[in-house]
Every structure is written in structure tokens, then in C-alpha cells.
Amino acid sequence: MPKIVDHDERRRDIAHAVLRVIARDGVRGADLRTVARDAGWSTGVISHYFGDKQGLLVGALREAAEAVADRMRAISRLGDSAGRVHALLEAGMPLDEERAATCRIFYHFSSDGVSDPAFRGELANYYSWWRGAVATAIEDAQPAGLFQGHDPVELAESLVALAEGLGIQSLFDPDAMPPARLRDRLSGMIIQLQTSESQQVDHV
């Protein structure tokens, strides 16, 4: 009987190897040969599944996006809505090696994402989903007296932006912005916003 190969699982294994290599060596280090060595397959097998380096990175991007989405979906089922706001935001931040690799591959494609409609759509969907999940959690928290006077959609845009922007500074400058500092900035802002009513905004 021929050996049954689960192609989806093999693709996933290889994509995870790409993310491990990126976490260790950066995106530039994630060439076919290094990934093959890390995944324990020949470069022939790798290129059968992903083609060239670009295909490999796209595969890893999809896998990383899927993993983040899975984690966010799991968080979305939590009961405590204030904790959910917080956990959803942290899920997209580079607070450990895995999430840092995910962020790196996202930014690697950010430039293509701006010019290539397919990538752009993929990344736009990711941010849109993230904002939507946070907005729902904010809305759910409001009956308990939190985030009073804030428009959940608008506040979610700002909080996702805060999380994203903190993550980027951390990737460029991990000494000045280590994970603990990112957590503090995020917590500080959430607490500030959930306990103080929204101010009337006149356009400045």
C-alpha cells in the first residue's frame, strides 16, 4: 500500500519551519535550503509544495495569519468582555518569539501588500477582522459601565492601531521597547479609556 501523505499537514509543517527560521534569522535568512534543513525535508520537497522563496514566504504568511485568526477566534468566545478586549489586542502583538515571527512576515509583505491587490486584500481583511472583534468586545463591555461614551468601532480602530504601532517599534528597537513595556503601554491605555468617559471631540 502506498504511504498516504497528508499534503495539507506537510504544507503546514513546512510553513511552521519558515516561521521558526524567520524568528531566528529574519526574513532574509528564510531561503529554501535553510528551511529544508529546519523542516527535515529536501529542497526538492519544499519547492514541490511552495515553488521558490517568494512562494515559501507567502505560504508562511497564510499560515501565520490563520494561526493568529484561530487564536483571536478562541479569545472571542471568552465570557469576560473587558479581558477579551485586552487579550485580542495582545494576540496581534510581538510579545513572544512566535508572534514576533508572525509580525515580521506581515511587515515583510506590507510593501507588496500596498501595491498588489491580492495581498492588500488579505492584509486588509486581517486588520478589518481584528478591529471588528475588538469592537464587539468593547460593545459587550459597555453594559457593565466600561468604555462609557465611546463609539466601539472608533475606539477599536484606535486600540488596534496602538497595539500595531507598539509592536512595530518593538521590532525595530527591542531594547527600548521590550514586551513588558508594550504590555504596560497597552494596559495603561485600556484602563484609562475604560474608566474615563469619552470627551466631546471638536475637530482640531
Place this chain on the structure above:
Amino acid sequence: MPKIVDHDERRRDIAHAVLRVIARDGVRGADLRTVARDAGWSTGVISHYFGDKQGLLVGALREAAEAVADRMRAISRLGDSAGRVHALLEAGMPLDEERAATCRIFYHFSSDGVSDPAFRGELANYYSWWRGAVATAIEDAQPAGLFQGHDPVELAESLVALAEGLGIQSLFDPDAMPPARLRDRLSGMIIQLQTSESQQVDHV
């Protein structure tokens, strides 16, 4: 008499052409030939000054960073410190074509910036300078009763992150996050923070 060539000026001219091409066609479109056509020089001249496409993009990155820094330095000399906080943050956001091109080239190098120490240092300096200028403006605004109870350095980290994160979402999803929406989110958060005292933060 031989024609005197201002090499610095020519480099700057070419770098500006790169940014124009990026604004129009994205980073991928900024190859030697297209930039040469746009700058009005031969590809030979372009490659004399910048080498290959990578060199051209690095040159444009430096020029863009310098232009943003110049703008921020000019803003830092403004007297009105609350307005200065706002203007410094907007200076780094993709609110017009020029600033959008600057943001694109920054994100293009973000991946290299994470793995290459030289790039990383350059980008880390940029963010560090931005945070520092905003922190100083916040500190200057506090005697007038604004941003009460906030640590200027910490608040600057959060506000720069907000500005950066809004910009990124806008580049990926300009329909959902157009410039007017970015301005509103930024203004809303600044007004919220400058008029409400900082809450005591217990680590959550």
C-alpha cells in the same frame, strides 16, 4: 570651464524621483529604468549614484527620513505645545501622497530593518527621535494643565504607536481608513488624554 555638478543635489533629485515613483507605482515599480525616466537622467547616471535597485531604495529611505526629520524639527520650534504634540504625530502619518510614499518605503525596509543592524539602527533612531520630540512637547504642555498625571515619555510611546498603527492600517486599507478618519482617531485620543487625568494603572 567644466560644468560644476552638485553631487549632493543630484542624489537628492534622484531620491525624490524614487519617492514619486513609489507614490505612484509602489515600491516594486521603483526600478532603475522607471526612476531614470522620471528623474530625467539616464540609467547610467542613476546607477553611478546609487548602484542597483536596492541602493536606490536605501538612498530614497535616507532622503525620506531626512525630510521627515526636518519637518519634525521645524514643528519642534513651534510655541504652542499642545498643537506641537498634534503636528509632530501627524508629520509621521500617511496623510498625503508624499508622506504615504515615505511610509511605504519605511515598511519596505522594516523586514530588513529587523535583521540588518545598520537599518535597524537607522529606523530605531527615527522612532526614538519621534518619541522624544513628542515627549518634550507633552512636558511643555503640562504646566498649562494638559495631559495631567501622565508620564510624558510613556504617553509619547503610546501616541507615536497610535499614529504609526493608524498609518499602517490606512496603507493596507485606504478605503476603510482614509486620511480624514486617521485625523479623527488621532484628535479624539489626544483630546481624551489631554483633558482627563491619568488613571492609576494596576498591572492587569
